[in-house]
Amino acid sequence: MDSQRTLNLKTEVSARPAVHRKKKKASSTAAEWVKKIVLLMASAVTAFPFLWMILSALKTKEEIMDVSAFFPQNPQWQNFTEVIFQSPIVRYIGNSLYVSVITVAIQLVTGAMITYAIVFMHFRGRKALFAIIMGTYMLPTAATYIPSYIILANMNLLNTYTGLIISSAVSIFGIFLLRQAFMQVPTGLIEAARIDGAGHWKTLWKIVMPMTKSSFITFGLMSFITCYNNYMWPSLITDDTRLSLVSQGLRQFFIEGGAYGTNWSLVMAGSAVIVIPLLVLFAFTQKWFINGIGGDTGMKG
Amino acid sequence: MERKKRDWKYSANVLLFVVPALIPLVVFWIYPIIRSLFISFTNWDYMSPTYDFVFLDNFIALFKDARFYDALLNTLIFTLGTLIPTLVGGLLLALLLQKHFRGSGIYKFILFSPWITPTVAISIVWVWIFDPDTGIANAVLNFFHMPGLKWIESSDTALLAVIIVTVWKSLGYAMIFYLSALEKVPSELYEACGLDGARKWQRFRDITIPSISPTTFFLMIITMVNSLQAYDQIQILTQGGPSGSTRTLLYMYYQLGFEEFDMGQATAVAMVMIVITVLLSAVQFRASKKWVHY
Numbered sequence: 001m002d003s004q005r006t007l008n009l010k011t012e013v014s015a016r017p018a019v020h021r022k023k024k025k026a027s028s029t030a031a032e033w034v035k036k037i038v039l040l041m042a043s044a045v046t047a048f049p050f051l052w053m054i055l056s057a058l059k060t061k062e063e064i065m066d067v068s069a070f071f072p073q074n075p076q077w078q079n080f081t082e083v084i085f086q087s088p089i090v091r092y093i094g095n096s097l098y099v100s101v102i103t104v105a106i107q108l109v110t111g112a113m114i115t116y117a118i119v120f121m122h123f124r125g126r127k128a129l130f131a132i133i134m135g136t137y138m139l140p141t142a143a144t145y146i147p148s149y150i151i152l153a154n155m156n157l158l159n160t161y162t163g164l165i166i167s168s169a170v171s172i173f174g175i176f177l178l179r180q181a182f183m184q185v186p187t188g189l190i191e192a193a194r195i196d197g198a199g200h201w202k203t204l205w206k207i208v209m210p211m212t213k214s215s216f217i218t219f220g221l222m223s224f225i226t227c228y229n230n231y232m233w234p235s236l237i238t239d240d241t242r243l244s245l246v247s248q249g250l251r252q253f254f255i256e257g258g259a260y261g262t263n264w265s266l267v268m269a270g271s272a273v274i275v276i277p278l279l280v281l282f283a284f285t286q287k288w289f290i291n292g293i294g295g296d297t298g299m300k301g
Numbered sequence: 302m303e304r305k306k307r308d309w310k311y312s313a314n315v316l317l318f319v320v321p322a323l324i325p326l327v328v329f330w331i332y333p334i335i336r337s338l339f340i341s342f343t344n345w346d347y348m349s350p351t352y353d354f355v356f357l358d359n360f361i362a363l364f365k366d367a368r369f370y371d372a373l374l375n376t377l378i379f380t381l382g383t384l385i386p387t388l389v390g391g392l393l394l395a396l397l398l399q400k401h402f403r404g405s406g407i408y409k410f411i412l413f414s415p416w417i418t419p420t421v422a423i424s425i426v427w428v429w430i431f432d433p434d435t436g437i438a439n440a441v442l443n444f445f446h447m448p449g450l451k452w453i454e455s456s457d458t459a460l461l462a463v464i465i466v467t468v469w470k471s472l473g474y475a476m477i478f479y480l481s482a483l484e485k486v487p488s489e490l491y492e493a494c495g496l497d498g499a500r501k502w503q504r505f506r507d508i509t510i511p512s513i514s515p516t517t518f519f520l521m522i523i524t525m526v527n528s529l530q531a532y533d534q535i536q537i538l539t540q541g542g543p544s545g546s547t548r549t550l551l552y553m554y555y556q557l558g559f560e561e562f563d564m565g566q567a568t569a570v571a572m573v574m575i576v577i578t579v580l581l582s583a584v585q586f587r588a589s590k591k592w593v594h595y
Contacts, residue, residue: 035397042394043411046469050414052437053426067440114322123315136330138522138582140530142551143571146340146558147333169325200314229419232532236559247421251537254425264429271422282417286410289417290477 050275057269064264079269088241089270092249093277099161099234099245100227103168107223108216111174116204118175119182120190130179137172145236152237159240167237168227174219177292181215182208218292221285225278246274334575341568348562359569368545368553369570375460376549376577380528382464383471387524388517390468391475398476399483409480413473420470424537427466428453431538456546459539463547466534471527475520482516483509514593521585529578550574 056064058075083089117123118130148167149158157163185208193203209216231247238244241252253270282289341359345352363369394412398405415423430438431452439449452462486509530551535541541548541556548556550570558567 039394039397039408042390043408046415046473047411049423049426049430049469050418052430053423056426056429065435067435067437110322110325113318117315117318121311121315121318123312129319132331133326136326138526138578139334140526140551140571140574140578142530142532142554143337143575144330144333146564146568146571147336148329150336151328151333166325167329170322172326175322200318225417229421231419231421231536232555247419247533250419250422250425254537267425268429271425274422275418278418279414282414283410286406286413289413290409290480293474293477 050279053268053272053275057265057272059265061263061265076265079265080273083266083269083273087253087266087270088244088249089246089253089273091242092244092246093274095243095249096228096245099164100224102161103165103227104220104223106165106169107171107174108220110170111178111219112204112209112216114170115175115178115182116200116208119179119185120187120203120208121200133172133175137176142232145233149236159238159243161243163237164234167233168230171219171223171226174223177215177219177222178212181212185211214288214292218288221288222293228278250274337568337571340564341572343565345564346562347564352565355565359565360572363566363569363573368548371545372548372550372553375545375547376529376551378460379464379467379531379547379549380525382460383467383528383531384521384524386464386468387471387475388520390472391520392479392513392517394472394476395479395483398480409473409476412476415470415472416474420533421537423470424466424534427462427534428538431462453539454543456543459543459547463531463534463538466538467528467531470534471524475524478516478520479513482513486512511594514589518585518589518593522582525581525585526578529574550577 055070055072057079058077059069059072060074060076063069063072114133118126152158152163152167155163157166189207189211190203193207198206228245229247230245231251234245235248235251238248241249244252250270254267342354342356343352344355344358398408430436433439433449433451433454436452438452442449450458453459529549531549532551532555535547535549535552536555539547541552550573554567554570554574557563557570561567
């Protein structure tokens with residue numbers, strides 16, 4: 001598609017008179033420059049908080065209070081070792097990893113199954129079911145928090161990961177993403193598999209899943225990021241700090257070390273220890289985000 | 302007889318595939334919303350096992366409360382203040398990055414990266430950036446000979462600060478959606494309008510904008526819902542203050558429910574939020590018939 005586009009462009013340019021072409025070239029290089037500058041500025045502003053976080057983490061207590069000291073004189077790497085070895089930050093990372101891996105695995109299975117039913121199975125109320133799911137997607141999640149809290153309290157699941165995981169066992173966004181992908185799978189293929197004697201379970205994982213693998217990966221990654229970073233709901237249902245996920249733990253660390261202790265370098269080092277692995281993960285998986293989530297946004301349903 | 306057995310088996314299969322997602326969906330989404338409506342008609346305080354039905358008292362009290370109208374206004378300003386820059390900025394960046402060029406991947410990486418980082422971690426960094434005395438935000442303003450601001454410490458600028466952080470975080474997300482929408486605009490459309498006559502701006506207005514309107518519509522709904530339930534950045538940056546200037550409806554709901562344990566009042570706010578979401582979505586769906594071209 002891209003090569004076709006450049007081809008069109010070429011014929012377009014050569015069809016023009018020569019003088020016209022020159023003028024166009026001058027204005028287009030100017031446009032290129034404006035474009036570069038805007039992009040550079042936008043990227044600089046976007047990246048700045050990350051840069052500032054890392055620079056601040058490497059400063060001494062005196063330097064960090066002095067706005068004119070942009071770069072640290074002697075990078076204080078021990079701020080990082082202190083955070084990693086003497087604070088519970090690494091523990092929070094472990095907690096977040098544990099909870100999000102399990103949650104994502106469950107969400108992938110529940111999401112794939114219900115989407116398979118909605119797209120490939122015939123039953124009464126199929127459309128209504130999808131309409132309900134779509135409706136919940138648009139409602140503010142927080143409106144469910146008080147009753148959900150009470151339900152978990154009644155089940156004795158406050159302050160447990162079980163409570164956190166079962167209350168996030170389904171991802172509505174994931175169902176949307178998979179539905180768009182499943183609808184591209186030719187129904188003939190499903191029927192053929194069924195005639196060959198494959199059960200629905202087998203058809204889903206052996207035929208549909210391999211054909212829509214990229215949507216599964218995008219769903220998994222998006223959902224992982226959401227669970228890993230999740231803040232409001234986990235902090236409402238757990239007050240045991242040993243169970244904190246990264247966001248809740250970091251806030252605790254911030255209150256103890258930042259707002260009252262004013263040890264900003266350590267707080268920044270703590271943030272950096274949590275943020276940098278995510279940026280690295282993103283660097284390796286970026287195509288799944290960038291190509292995957294834009295996808296089809298047909299809200300027609 | 303045989304057929305009946307097969308039908309029965311088929312239904313069992315459907316059930317098997319639907320139930321694993323349906324149970325959490327009903328228990329933690331649908332039932333809680335109905336339950337919230339029920340609680341909003343009571344004076345339950347969470348601690349005591351009993352409660353009375355007060356019917357509309359919670360709503361009447363809410364509609365008489367000045368805090369509620371402040372929160373409503375804050376929510377409106379916050380929603381529009383994040384929605385418009387996010388969509389316009391996201392589209393602009395997508396247009397600039399539409400054609401592949403050397404380094405375009407790096408720009409996309411940087412611009413999208415705020416979205417994947419925890420809002421809490423990055424809000425803490427912004428607290429530090431916004432510090433009136435030692436923060437870099439005021440250092441930048443001073444550099445351009447502008448007076449420093451109190452940022453999150455003043456009720457005049459706190460909401461602006463929260464909006465800046467939110468737009469900073471969501472811009473890349475909108476950009477990604479616009480990038481894939483722009484890629485799908487059929488190139489024949491551009492050719493059909495004639496390359497000689499139509500100016501770039503005209504082409505943009507008459508072809509690009511209508512072609513990507515479904516994405517704009519989708520992003521409007523998503524950004525609106527996200528803004529209505531923004532919590533993390535408000536909790537870290539301002540806790541709804543100073544003097545309620547960043548208390549949105551959602552934050553009011555949180556304070557009433559989980560700080561004051563006034564469950565009746567809190568769920569009443571939740572109901573108002575749901576009604577607002579439904580109304581706004583309905584209005585947008587209605588309006589979309591006029592300007593969205595599938």
